[in-house]
Amino acid sequence: MSWDTTEKRIKCPCGKGEIVQVNKDNDWGQYIEGTPVIECPECAKKYKLVSKTHSSYKPGHGSWTNYYLVPKGLKPDKKYKNSFEYVNEYELAKKDFAEYLIVDYPKSVLEEAYAELLNATSVSALRSAARRIAKDKKRYTGFCKIKELTPLVKKAIDGFDFYNGNWQQRDDEEQENIKAEEEYLAKVRKEGILLDL
Helix, strand or coil: CCEEEEEEEEECCCCCCEEEEEEEEECCCCEEECCCEEECHHHHHHEEEEEEEEECCCCCCCEEEEEEEEECCCCCCCCCCCCCCCCCHHHHHHHCHHHHHHHHCCHHHHHHHHHHHHHCCCHHHCCHHHHHHHHHHHHHHCCCCHHHHHHHHHHHHHHHCCCCCCHHHHHHHHHHHHHHHHHHHHHHHHHCEECCC
16 A cells, blocks of 8 residues: 655745645545645745644534634633643552542533432333443443442532532633634634645
8 A cells, every 4th residue: 555645836925836635545535634834934934734624514524624824923812721630540449439520520411310219120121421420430440339329429519619619610611722722713713825735
């Protein structure tokens, strides 16, 4: 199997050079899209490349990337936040399942599950949120019993508001980052030049 290489070339904004993108494909239908390169010293001093990848709304229908030339001084208005460290769910669930619940579930879902667990007689009879939590408990620790799960969910609810990095805090930060990214991309679309590659 060999890779075929194709080049796409377009004129840069000043007209003295080019922007080049090298793409590869093979006999198996695989395709690798290269990152464009500004091959013009003048434009390389003025502009930087910003990319935005879009996914099809239909699963399995691929994705595409738009590339923009934007002035080098164009920056996001807000800095992206990354206040909380990465959590390995498997390791955390094995170490402290209540802490895993705080990080991975909204408090309202934990409260709903707890209300159901108080009246439940067996794991197989659980529904909705309580069932998902029970499946997580079994997947991560190898077993799940109502009498052991109920106090863990209660512990998670009691500690939720005091835990730095709970689900709500992580979700709020993610939503702020998404909003900041959308605002930056709006500026990119407004002030940038969409490359026809």
